[in-house]
Amino acid sequence: MQKIKLFTDSTSDLSKQLLNEHRIDVVPLSVVFADKAFKDGQEINTEKMYNIIDENGKLPKTSAPSPQDFIDAFKPYIDDGYEIIYIGLSSDLSVTCQNASLASQSLDGKVHVVDSKNLSTGIGLLVLKAADFINEGFSSEEVAQKVRNLVEKVETEFVINTLEYLHKGGRCSGVQNFVGNMLKIRPVVKVVDGGMILAQKTRGKRKKALKTLLKNALKNKKEITEDRIFVTHSMDSEGAEYLKAELEKEVKGQVIITDAGCVISSHCGPKTVGILYIKK
Known part of the structure; x- marks a missing residue:
């Protein structure tokens, strides 16, 4: 062998x-x-x-x-x-x-x-x-x-809690950062063709952003493979546990929580959380 x-x-x-x-x-x-x-x-x-x-x-x-x-x-x-x-x-x-x-x-x-x-x-x-x-x-x-x-077939989508890290990393202007924080804008970012794109802008309370992330995933629940689904977070165990519990009500796959490492966290900042899975 x-x-x-x-x-x-x-x-x-x-x-x-x-x-x-x-x-x-x-x-x-x-x-x-x-x-x-x-x-x-x-x-x-x-x-x-x-x-x-x-x-x-x-x-x-x-x-x-x-x-x-x-x-x-x-x-x-x-x-x-x-x-x-x-x-x-x-x-x-x-x-x-x-x-x-x-x-x-x-x-x-x-x-x-x-x-x-x-x-x-x-x-x-x-x-x-x-x-x-x-x-x-x-x-x-x-x-x-x-x-x-x-x-x-891999679906990767996550919500960013603050624009501060995108601003510090040169990915949004000071004005965008200021306005975004004032309006409590939390971007939903998706991986497409190997790069990251802005998929949506959520506005308001953080729970609303998490519900948007969950809703986006569950639109495809019939296509989600039944082996593993990841909820990955950067210093947001509470948000990750919420998403895990909600996913387990709707899908048959094993939902696994993991901690985001330093590389992705350095670009997205604390309380970033994502749902990731493979489509059938």
């Missing part, structure tokens, strides 16, 4: 429990404050990152693993007879998959890179499906292709 090792990056936002359960290794991205870099999920967590942002008033930059980082992670397994499947952050948002592909060129074709065209647990859904396919006995080539066939 072929030996296959599954890798992802820290932006898959899978919990340590899920990573360990499915024997998945991580090549992390980093968040960089001034000249100090921290590996996401290993050297820094989201709460610590927010504390640093509050202290200095500036967002960190994010940094992809280098080709050498991937070689260092992959080669010990390849030397032990494994083939590698790597599923990473959308190539429209990061050079992570590009760097993994560069690394694969020096590893005798033993690495299969899958561009998720997604982020957060939109990647995680694909990674766990890959683990399922490996357990079912498919070859590395078959697993990689089956996952690629699922990429366009």
Whole structure:
């Protein structure tokens, strides 16, 4: 039987429990404050990152693993007879998959890179499906292709609680930030074709925004696969628990709550929460 090792990056936002359960290794991205870099999920967590942002008033930059980082992670397994499947952050948002592909060129074709065209647990859904396919006995080539066939079926949508981080990151103007906060505008963002688009603008109380997110997901409830649905949040366990409870009333799939890592949180800010699933 072929030996296959599954890798992802820290932006898959899978919990340590899920990573360990499915024997998945991580090549992390980093968040960089001034000249100090921290590996996401290993050297820094989201709460610590927010504390640093509050202290200095500036967002960190994010940094992809280098080709050498991937070689260092992959080669010990390849030397032990494994083939590698790597599923990473959308190539429209990061050079992570590009760097993994560069690394694969020096590893005798033993690495299969899958561009998720997604982020957060939109990647995680694909990674766990890959683990399922490996357990079912498919070859590395078959697993990689089956996952690629699922990429366009992943639905990722989340609501942002404040425009402050988008403003600090240069994604909205000071005027937009001021007006948005005055009117309590909470954008609903969707991943489409590997990038993020503004799908809706909700206005008013936060609960209204969460209900909009829930309503959007339940429009497709007949199309939601019955294995896993993720509710992923950045420091908003209350909102995540509300969405989980409401989803469980309507769908048969397993609803799993996960914490968003530093990379996605640095762009969207605290109390961002999303619903992510794969369509049939």
